Amino acid sequence: MEQSLLKIQELKKYFPIRKGLFKKQIGIAKVVDDISFNIGKGEVVGLIGESGAGKSILLQTIALLRQPTEGKVVFNGQDLADCSKKELKKIRKQMQLIPQDHQNSLHPRMTIREILKEPLKIHGIGSKDEKERKARELLELVELESNYLNRFPHQLSGGQKQRVAIARALALRPELILCDEPVSALDVSIQAQILNLFMDLQKQFGLSYLFVAQDLAVLRQISYHILVLYLGKFIEIGLDGIIYENPLHPYTKTFLDASPSIKKNIYEGERIPITWGDVPTPLDPPAGCAFHPRCNQAIEICQKVEPKLEKVNEKHFVACHRVNE
Numbered sequence: 319m320e321q322s323l324l325k326i327q328e329l330k331k332y333f334p335i336r337k338g339l340f341k342k343q344i345g346i347a348k349v350v351d352d353i354s355f356n357i358g359k360g361e362v363v364g365l366i367g368e369s370g371a372g373k374s375i376l377l378q379t380i381a382l383l384r385q386p387t388e389g390k391v392v393f394n395g396q397d398l399a400d401c402s403k404k405e406l407k408k409i410r411k412q413m414q415l416i417p418q419d420h421q422n423s424l425h426p427r428m429t430i431r432e433i434l435k436e437p438l439k440i441h442g443i444g445s446k447d448e449k450e451r452k453a454r455e456l457l458e459l460v461e462l463e464s465n466y467l468n469r470f471p472h473q474l475s476g477g478q479k480q481r482v483a484i485a486r487a488l489a490l491r492p493e494l495i496l497c498d499e500p501v502s503a504l505d506v507s508i509q510a511q512i513l514n515l516f517m518d519l520q521k522q523f524g525l526s527y528l529f530v531a532q533d534l535a536v537l538r539q540i541s542y543h544i545l546v547l548y549l550g551k552f553i554e555i556g557l558d559g560i561i562y563e564n565p566l567h568p569y570t571k572t573f574l575d576a577s578p579s580i581k582k583n584i585y586e587g588e589r590i591p592i593t594w595g596d597v598p599t600p601l602d603p604p605a606g607c608a609f610h611p612r613c614n615q616a617i618e619i620c621q622k623v624e625p626k627l628e629k630v631n632e633k634h635f636v637a638c639h640r641v642n643e
């Protein structure tokens with residue numbers, strides 16, 4: 319990978335589960351459990367997993383919107399746990415989050431002008447005229463006319479709202495953008511336009527993205543490094559496109575099954591159906607391999623022993639007892 323921009327070390331985010339009048343703790347939900355990875359400068363890393371895998375909580379914990387239970391978030395060489403409030407404010411400028419619910423993430427009573435100027439106001443950047451100029455520049459960057467400045471979010475389409483959310487994330491010229499399923503709610507044709515916009519901006523500004531999706535075909539357009547998350551843990555990591563050509567974990571293969579374009583053009587391996595059912599809850603995860611109740615490759619050991627994320631080669635890591643068969 320390139321020179322490290324973001325380094326995540328053994329990150330955990332646990333939630334105590336309480337019940338009753340006296341809020342007695344009855345358990346712990348391990349929503350993010352021992353996660354480590356790096357993102358280099360100018361690099362795009364894709365993160366995939368079903369709803370309930372812990373993707374949003376992971377991003378919010380990295381962005382320090384939630385306090386980690388354990389582990390380190392190191393940005394540009396600085397451990398965020400050791401930073402003063404002033405240093406954290408500076409880092410928040412450099413690391414922006416585009417939240418999943420872009421339909422509701424824009425304040426309904428603010429005009430697009432006010433929404434785009436808000437981060438500049440918070441960080442005390444620019445005079446009144448400079449803020450106005452910047453708001454116009456940001457709209458231009460995301461290919462919207464300046465007459466949108468006077469509109470309210472409800473007057474915009476889903477794709478236009480997402481363009482505004484991207485413009486707002488760019489207002490402070492960040493180095494890293496954490497993109498939480500930014501195209502999932504959009505029509506396929508609009509998805510392609512927004513993905514192209516993400517890629518153009520990435521090249522133009524040398525941005526790094528941690529880009530979340532539930533669709534491998536979407537990730538393939540933007541990233542060759544893929545992290546696969548299941549119940550708060552990585553179960554497969556592949557660099558340089560290896561996941562698209564040679565996925566090894568049965569769970570990852572199901573995402574390829576759901577992506578006909580990759581299935582047809584790249585991956586020629588065996589198809590392994592799973593029993594979809596619901597994602598197990600992190601409150602009471604299955605023993606052994608957390609995927610075993612849904613995996614038709616499961617053998618006896620899978621129900622008892624949790625597989626560790628093992629190195630297959632320099633570019634590929636998998637947590638499955640049957641990876642070498």
Ligand code: SF4
Nearest residue numbers: 607610613620638639
């Ligand atoms: Fe399936 Fe067993 Fe591999 Fe888990 S460890 S993915 S249950 S084969």
